[in-house]
Amino acid sequence: MSFNVVTSSFRVVRREREAGAEALRIGLIAGVAAVLFCLIGAYVALDKRDVVEGVASFAAVALAAIALVAGYTSAATANRQGRTPRRAVLLAGGAGLAVGACLALMVLATTNLGIRTILVAASPALVRALTFGTTAGSSGQIFLLLAAGFGLGAIGGALATLVPERLRRAIIRGVFVVIFAGLFRDVFFSIASNLPGGVDRMIYGSAGIRLWPAILLFAAVVAWTILRAAAGKPSAARTGGRSKLSIVLLVATVLVLPLITSDFVAQVAMLVALYMLMGMGLNIELGLAGLVDLGFVAFFAVGAYTVALLCSNGPLAIADVSFWVALPVAIVLAAVSGLVFGLPVLRVRGDYLAMATLGLGEIVRVLVLSDALAPVLGGSQGIIEIDRPVLAGISLNTPAELYYLALILAGAVAFISWRLQHARIGRAWLAIREDEDVAQALGIDPVASKLVAYSVGAAFAGAAGAVFAVLVGSVFPHSFQLLVSINVLAILVIGGLGSLPGVLVGAMVLIGLPELLREFGEFRYLFYGVALVAMMHIRPEGLWPAESTKREMADA
Incomplete structure (x- = not known):
């Protein structure tokens, strides 16, 4: 029995306090969040990137958003309890004041108690950034933080109370x-x-x-x-026309992006295309068949090492063939690996399947690093000098050229995925995802259907690994860690399980945006966690959910 079934009859309902007490509680929670944001070093790191030049940095915007949201939420609570608009705005200002007070206490502790010996990020640089360079330890710092907190909270409250929707x-x-x-x-x-x-x-x-x-x-x-x-709600015909126009604009943007941007942006787009390939593979397994696969990176590694061994000029090369010959070999070997790995684990379900696939992924990583296979796979030294693909006598060397290669593969994989989803096997996967016992009673062989899903998903991951190998020009074991599988899983959750457009949106949000903000790389997984928690509360179906998911959420 699944966790959803066990908990579906229970709902945690928190009793809402009186508006003043609720505003204080919200303000203190937001204040603690703001302090933690500063003490982990995120404020100083994000303060280096301006949003509006010379006016507001990314860190200032993030901290202001915390106070604004606290004020907005407090005012919304006061409105529900029938408080006057003036009272609601004052309570919102109080919530913002609590945020400012928490930051003021942190500044006092930093300047007077020397907490930097414990918390390295509590530095003079942090204090200067928070207080716009005012004198350390002065009362002006405290007043500035309190006034800013109250003002931002009041603005959030006015936005929730006085401004029309x-x-x-x-x-x-x-x-x-x-x-x-x-x-x-x-x-x-x-x-x-x-x-x-x-x-x-x-x-x-x-x-x-x-x-x-x-x-x-x-x-x-x-x-x-x-x-x-x-202009009012558009008609169904206009809505359909806008949807088609949006798709056309999206496709046009995807096609011309590397031509109108820099090589760095083209390389980021290339990574997005690679994760789209892997995301569509895991979407077959998880989004359609309901198979939680935490060892998905193993098939990515199979594709990459196959191309490396077949297209390398190094001492470990077993052949020197064209990438176009090695690509189908990599896809077939990855699919066979999925079939072989699937046989011992697909009779288990739910959390047990997740743990089993996690173990298989780790087995592959350990084998690649082992001394026993080092003469074949290079061990920790990896495989280098991988040849670039050659098309019509032209070597595909630049990120933009390799981007189009990955894009063509992604398009082919998307078409295959779409056809499978609407075929008989796709309907069988959906039935297994919803209720495996009922699907089996209807004559569907769950083990055979799961093996097909596992093999197809592995083949798509192998294609992504093949392109990755020629993109980087070398293959090393550290490129195939568990976090790759976690990233692909997060893409599906953010984009929408079972949705092909959701894979594209999820890859752009979780891979493209962080790559463009590489200076904040150490906080990438912090942002991932916040995004996932927020999505589960705000839009659990994903940014671009499948039609079936939309119907389920509407009926819920």
Whole structure:
């Protein structure tokens, strides 16, 4: 019996306190979160990246968002309890004040108690960044933090209480667009550099978007959102037309992105395409057949090492063939590996299957690192000097050229996945995912269907590993750790289980965006955790869920 079935009859209901006590509780929780954000070193690291040049850094925006959300939530609670708008805004300011008080206590402890011996991130640099360079230990620091906390909380409360819903949504969307445009300055700057007249320098500075372009962008997004809402709900025909237009624009963007951006952006797009390949493989296993596979990286490694052995010029090469010959061999070997690995584990279900596949993934990693296979696979030294693919006499060397290779493979895999999903075997997978016992009673062989899903998913992972090997030009064991499987699983959860477009969206969010913000790499998995927790609360079906999931969520 699954965990969902056991817990489906229970719901934890927290009794809401009086509005004042609830505002204090929310403020203290948000304040503790803000302090932890600072003490793990995230504030100082994120303060190096400007969103609006010379006005707001990424760290300042993140910390301000904590106080704003605390104020917004407190005001929403006061509204539900029938408090007046003025009272709700004051309570929201109190919640923000609690956030400022927590930060003020942290500043006092940092300057007077010397807590840096325990908490390295509690440094003078952190205090200066938080208080805009005011004198250390001065009362001005405390007043500044308290006033900023109260003001931000009150703004959040006013947004929840005094601003009409249509305008509120427009403002929030405008803020998010400006943050996105400033945060990913490198991408948009490289695109704008293709325009004449120095437009790129007019919009962007050396560290972020300039102030006036940010204001104009915010105003344009707000106006567009309001006008679109005023036009009313579109008809079904218009909605379908917009959906098709969105898909066309998405495909066009994917095709031309490497041509209008830098090599760095093209390389990031290449990684996104690779994770799309792996994500579509795991989507067959988990999204359609319901098989939790934590050893998925093993098949990625099989594909990569196959191409490395067949296309390398190094001493470990067993052949010197073209990539186009090695690619189908890698796919077949990965599929066979999936079949062989699936035989001993697919008779178990649920958490036991997850643990079994995790063990298989670790077995492959240990074997690759072992001394016994070092003469064949190179051990920790790996395999180097892998030849690039050659097409019509042209060697595919640049990230943009390899990106199109991965994109073509991803397109072929997406088409195969779509056809399988709507075929008889796809319906069998869905039946097994929903209830294996009922599916078996209907005449479906669960073991055979699972083996097919496992083999097909492994083949797709092998294709991704083959492209990865020629992209990097070498293969090392540390590239095939458990975190690769965790990343692919997180892509499906964020994008939407069972959804092919969701795989693309999840890969862009969890792989593309962090790669573009590499200076925050040490906090990548912190952001992953926050994103996953937030998704489970806000949009558990994923960013782009499958149609069946939409219907299930609507009926729930």
